[in-house]
Amino acid sequence: xxxxxxxxxxxxxxxxxxxxxxxxxxxxxxxxxxxxxxxxxxxxxxxxxxxxxxxxxxxxxxxxxxxxxxxxxxxxxxxxxxxxxxxxxxxxxxxxxxxxxxxxxxxxxxxxxxxxxxxxxxxxxxxxxxxxxxxxxxxxxxxxxxxxxxxxxxxxxxxxxxxxxxxxxxxxxxxxxxxxxxxxxxxxxxxxxxxxxxxxxxxxxxxxxxxxxxxxxxxxxxxxxxxxxxxxxxxxxxxxxxxxxxxxxxxxxxxxxxxxxxxxxxxxxxxxxxxxxxxxxxxxxxxxxxxxxxxxxxxxxxxxxxxxxxxxxxxxxxxxxxxxxxxxxxxxxxxxxxxxxxxxxxxxxxxxxxxxxxx
Amino acid sequence: xxxxxxxxxxxxxxxxxxxxxxxxxxxxxxxxxxxxxxxxxxxxxxxxxxxxxxxxxxxxxxxxxxxxxxxxxxxxxxxxxxxxxxxxxxxxxxxxxxxxxxxxxxxxxxxxxxxxxxxxxxxxxxxxxxxxxxxxxxxxxxxxxxxxxxxxxxxxxxxxxxxxxxxxxxxxxxxxxxxxxxxxxxxxxxxxxxxxxxxxxxxxxxxxxxxxxxxxxxxxxxxxxxxxxxxxxxxxxxxxxxxxxxxxxxxxxxxxxxxxxxxxxxxxxxxxxxxxxxxxxxxxxxxxxxxxxxxxxxxxxxxxxxxxxxxxxxxxxxxxxxxxxxxxxxxxxxxxxxxxxxxxxxxxxxxxxxxxxxxxxxxxxxxxxxxxxxxxxxxxxxxxxxxxxxxxxxxxxxxxxxxxxxxxxxxxxxxxxxxxx
Numbered sequence: 114x115x116x117x118x119x120x121x122x123x124x125x126x127x128x129x130x131x132x133x134x135x136x137x138x139x140x141x142x143x144x145x146x147x148x149x150x151x152x153x154x155x156x157x158x159x160x161x162x163x164x165x166x167x168x169x170x171x172x173x174x175x176x177x178x179x180x181x182x183x184x185x186x187x188x189x190x191x192x193x194x195x196x197x198x199x200x201x202x203x204x205x206x207x208x209x210x211x212x213x214x215x216x217x218x219x220x221x222x223x224x225x226x227x228x229x230x231x232x233x234x235x236x237x238x239x240x241x242x243x244x245x246x247x248x249x250x251x252x253x254x255x256x257x258x259x260x261x262x263x264x265x266x267x268x269x270x271x272x273x274x275x276x277x278x279x280x281x282x283x284x285x286x287x288x289x290x291x292x293x294x295x296x297x298x299x300x301x302x303x304x305x306x307x308x309x310x311x312x313x314x315x316x317x318x319x320x321x322x323x324x325x326x327x328x329x330x331x332x333x334x335x336x337x338x339x340x341x342x343x344x345x346x347x348x349x350x351x352x353x354x355x356x357x358x359x360x361x362x363x364x365x366x367x368x369x370x371x372x373x374x375x376x377x378x379x380x381x382x383x384x385x386x387x388x389x390x391x392x393x394x395x396x397x398x399x400x401x402x403x404x405x406x407x408x409x410x411x412x413x414x415x416x417x418x419x420x421x422x423x424x425x426x427x428x429x430x431x432x433x434x435x436x437x438x439x440x441x442x443x444x445x446x447x448x449x450x451x452x453x454x455x456x457x458x459x460x461x462x463x464x465x466x467x468x469x470x471x472x
Numbered sequence: 473x474x475x476x477x478x479x480x481x482x483x484x485x486x487x488x489x490x491x492x493x494x495x496x497x498x499x500x501x502x503x504x505x506x507x508x509x510x511x512x513x514x515x516x517x518x519x520x521x522x523x524x525x526x527x528x529x530x531x532x533x534x535x536x537x538x539x540x541x542x543x544x545x546x547x548x549x550x551x552x553x554x555x556x557x558x559x560x561x562x563x564x565x566x567x568x569x570x571x572x573x574x575x576x577x578x579x580x581x582x583x584x585x586x587x588x589x590x591x592x593x594x595x596x597x598x599x600x601x602x603x604x605x606x607x608x609x610x611x612x613x614x615x616x617x618x619x620x621x622x623x624x625x626x627x628x629x630x631x632x633x634x635x636x637x638x639x640x641x642x643x644x645x646x647x648x649x650x651x652x653x654x655x656x657x658x659x660x661x662x663x664x665x666x667x668x669x670x671x672x673x674x675x676x677x678x679x680x681x682x683x684x685x686x687x688x689x690x691x692x693x694x695x696x697x698x699x700x701x702x703x704x705x706x707x708x709x710x711x712x713x714x715x716x717x718x719x720x721x722x723x724x725x726x727x728x729x730x731x732x733x734x735x736x737x738x739x740x741x742x743x744x745x746x747x748x749x750x751x752x753x754x755x756x757x758x759x760x761x762x763x764x765x766x767x768x769x770x771x772x773x774x775x776x777x778x779x780x781x782x783x784x785x786x787x788x789x790x791x792x793x794x795x796x797x798x799x800x801x802x803x804x805x806x807x808x809x810x811x812x813x814x815x816x817x818x819x820x821x822x823x824x825x826x827x828x829x830x831x832x833x834x835x836x837x838x839x840x841x842x843x844x845x846x847x848x849x850x851x852x853x854x855x856x857x858x859x860x861x862x863x864x865x866x867x868x869x870x871x872x873x874x875x876x877x878x879x880x881x882x883x884x885x886x887x888x889x890x891x892x893x
Contacts, residue, residue: 397823401813
């Protein structure tokens with residue numbers, strides 16, 4: 114007989130879950146494992162709402178197991194540490210992102226790139242080592258192996274730091290891996306949402322010249338005055354796009370809708386790199402001529418490893434980088450999801466879990 | 473100085489008066505008609521031969537100075553979808569020294585590249601006729617301009633895909649002139665002097681010394697031809713993307729001219745080579761003759777699945793539209809697929825295929841003159857040869873048809889000097 118979510122683990126837990134493809138979230142009683150020797154337990158303080166949460170609750174990728182408790186931009190305070198955990202103590206402010214497990218023996222894991230492990234365990238809607246489904250950060254507490262928690266450096270405002278655990282690492286990791294950080298070089302950021310706005314801030318901290326590429330002219334003011342971008346390009350303006358041809362060393366493309374790659378490739382200089390971190394759910398068309406005749410490359414990237422997530426948090430603290438957030442209460446979450454679907458947020462909702470989640 | 477003369481259906485030859493502004497003796501031409509029976513399914517290209525009039529008058533076979541050209545024979549031009557017609561002929565100026573750095577090359581061999589096929593068929597909608605294709609040229613220097621320092625008469629030389637560039641942009645200045653945005657293609661382009669460029673399906677070419685290469689004496693000249701396009705197309709990206717250290721696991725997609733060079737060069741670098749092909753039929757050849765370590769048939773789902781995540785890089789040589797996903801899944805984490813085929817149309821892919829595994833889709837185009845000379849030395853030192861089928865010029869149309877069906881092991885090379893043009 115299948116155990117209920119409340120019974121499958123020893124400790125009571127409470128959160129909000131979606132129960133069907135409508136994606137509507139509501140209070141949910143479930144359970145979590147006890148704190149193992151290698152684990153830490155966090156009382157959750159804040160959790161960011163990522164666009165992936167929206168996709169998952171609505172079963173857009175056809176792989177959702179209901180009921181689903183989303184949330185993988187978690188900031189919490191340590192309430193318990195396992196006997197093998199020596200570098201975190203009760204009270205420490207820590208973060209948990211998109212991963213809570215991996216095989217630890219493959220080449221990717223050994224290279225601190227758990228995010229590319231074939232047996233990776235996601236923070237929610239994934240199968241844990243004990244065969245149970247993982248539940249995410251729209252809940253009161255979470256238990257994770259120490260390896261999957263990062264210390265939040267002192268000085269980072271907590272609600273604004275939450276989105277770094279997914280949005281932040283998702284742009285930081287490819288910027289380092291694809292060597293897109295040489296000061297003075299020119300980076301284009303396509304799409305000004307959760308990922309895009311953090312990319313602009315990080316790029317400026319790396320000393321890059323930044324151009325935001327967007328379909329909406331209305332975002333120019335915020336891009337330049339609010340976020341510090343150097344320039345703004347409306348992708349629907351063919352003349353302006355043409356004038357910017359061959360001017361960029363790199364482009365980070367955060368757009369998750371289907372869109373045309375050719376105009377973006379044209380913006381790149383010789384040897385330029387276009388890195389995709391948004392995941393359109395339909396195929397994109399690719400004319401390979403610009404790749405051949407400009408030796409250009411299109412690369413992909415997916416979140417980041419734990420070591421570099423810690424590195425990213427430290428980098429953000431040093432450069433005062435956090436997300437621009439709208440803090441909400443748990444009971445606003447469904448409205449927030451609807452607004453997110455219309456891109457009506459600057460630039461991330463963050464749930465004040467500790468103060469608004471009640472049984 | 474280019475005139476096309478069509479429409480003589482009564483069999484008489486066209487004899488316009490010789491151009492007057494010219495002083496070079498080679499610049500007088502007479503048209504010779506080439507008989508080429510055209511049937512309904514004949515490809516819309518043909519070759520004609522033109523020759524030096526003096527020798528023709530004396531009843532001798534045409535001299536050294538003839539050109540083989542692809543003519544667009546459709547009435548009203550290609551865009552109007554006309555029917556092929558019998559070639560009536562055309563005048564083409566012969567090459568001559570036009571600048572102090574020019575070198576005249578007597579063509580000995582010329583390889584047939586798939587791009588030549590695309591170009592004569594106007595697949596890129598940019599073909600200008602008459603067109604003399606050919607950019608894998610091996611020859612001998614027969615004349616040098618007054619400022620030529622790199623070559624002497626008698627030198628064995630090669631000419632590849634480009635014969636001019638701007639010299640001042642950052643690509644030219646950093647010796648990657650193949651990426652110059654003003655580069656001039658060996659054929660179907662316009663030279664600095666405004667004249668159309670014509671390639672190596674010809675007995676002679678005139679090329680600026682900067683775009684002529686020394687061919688090492690210890691390399692058989694017919695085998696050098698494919699190195700000048702197919703070979704360098706593989707060698708350049710392996711060097712550029714840091715893929716030349718031994719022990720890497722390589723995939724070669726497509727076993728044609730570029731593919732077979734990919735196998736040989738990757739083996740020479742000490743890589744484990746898997747050939748990926750659409751059919752079983754090239755397996756024996758690939759493993760026994762070319763030295764591949766493994767062979768995958770792309771439609772064999774089980775074997776493809778088994779090979780998932782096993783390759784550091786793939787060189788994709790297919791010159792036609794094809795799916796990418798099956799091949800992306802063969803790449804390891806951080807793996808790269810390098811597109812080198814010139815494809816007349818877009819491909820497609822789903823982004824998760826590159827996000828998972830942090831894979832890249834790159835492209836590369838031939839190589840620089842410097843890299844090509846390095847490649848020739850590399851091949852001479854390591855005994856890397858090309859596998860070719862030598863044909864005479866009058867076989868060229870048949871060769872193009874066979875090339876289209878992928879029926880060649882693995883490059884046709886025209887024995888131009890031996891074709892009695």
